[in-house]
Amino acid sequence: MFAIERRQRIKDILVKEKRIDVCNLSENFQVSEVTVRRDLDKLEQEGFLIKTYGGAVLNEEHSTPIAYTDNLETPEEEKKLIAKIGAQMINEGDAVFLGPGSTILEIVKLIKHNRMTVVTNDLLVALELKDCNETKVVVTGGDLIQSSSILVGQIAQKLIQDIYLNKVFISVKGVDLDSGYTVDSYEEAMLIKQILSITKEVIIVADYTKFNKTAFARLGSFNIAKKVISNKQIPSEYKKFFFENNIKLYTTYELE
Incomplete structure (x- = not known):
């Protein structure tokens, strides 16, 4: 804890x-x-x-x-609690990938003065870190997904081929026992799948509102990551599944 x-x-x-x-x-x-x-x-x-x-x-x-009381936290407050857990997983000197997502952006706000390297395909993450002298920021480049701050495509994938990361934080839009982890776009899923191959530690970030939901593009089954950060409100069947499959679940409250 x-x-x-x-x-x-x-x-x-x-x-x-x-x-x-x-x-x-x-x-x-x-x-x-x-x-x-x-x-x-x-x-x-x-x-x-x-x-x-x-x-x-x-x-x-x-x-x-x-x-x-248990049910009065707003999703935004819960995201900030998740972010505090995620921030504590990042060490000085780490090279980490911080992908798109409002919860990951909250993590960025907490670690922005660390001495570390951050690789991102999210322009909002890069902007949050633009004045941080201790943090080296690497932006993948690539094609901008319309009406978003997310970069994808061959240029982004080419940069990813030539680096190695200590930790990768992925924010997903859907978590489902049948569909696994899903995100909004196929292009984003393709880039993330490549990123998963250049790290030894993958951490899934998903607040409780993402469970029992499926987005457009499948990222993979639950075995792509051994750590998940979420809230105490996630359904009990997911807690049971993670426990039985040796996936560490970090929540904003003690497990029931």
């Missing part, structure tokens, strides 16, 4: 229980008490809680239970 997930879980517990104990949280999350105390320090700085001896209590003046 990432720090952002752990802190959100602490918030949920506090809303329900009004108080928490460092020792119990350490056992439940399987982290050190020092780590838990750091989480509490962060949440106290946000004004969410008040630290006490051995734990913390909810700051009633700052927090209201309704703000943290």
Whole structure:
């Protein structure tokens, strides 16, 4: 569980229980008490809680239970939580591909000051990074898909042939047990398939609204990636499938 997930879980517990104990949280999350105390320090700085001896209590003046009930997060808020998980997977010095998509753009905003190399076929990603001196940005070039910021085609594919990447982040438009992963255009699918062959780690990014949906072009079956980042709201049958097929699922909340 990432720090952002752990802190959100602490918030949920506090809303329900009004108080928490460092020792119990350490056992439940399987982290050190020092780590838990750091989480509490962060949440106290946000004004969410008040630290006490051995734990913390909810700051009633700052927090209201309704703000943290399960079904009130908007898709945009959920995308930002996904982005925080994705950003923590990127290390200094990595060479990564960051494809199109609003969720990936949120990842870019969080890692834009890292010393790294970013390869992208999305003009919006490149523009977000244009003033980042520590980040080397490589744009594939290619044909612009009409009414989008996405570059595809032979020019993009030619550049991809001659590089190697540590990690590839792919945002998909559909996730379906029968269709696998799908995207909006055939040209985009062809480019992504080529990108998958030049990396050792593929990470699928898909918020919960993409599940049980199929877009126009098939990208591949679920076995093209061993890591998936999504939200706690995804259907239970997908959680079960990922677990049984040794695909690591990272969600914005503890798995049910």
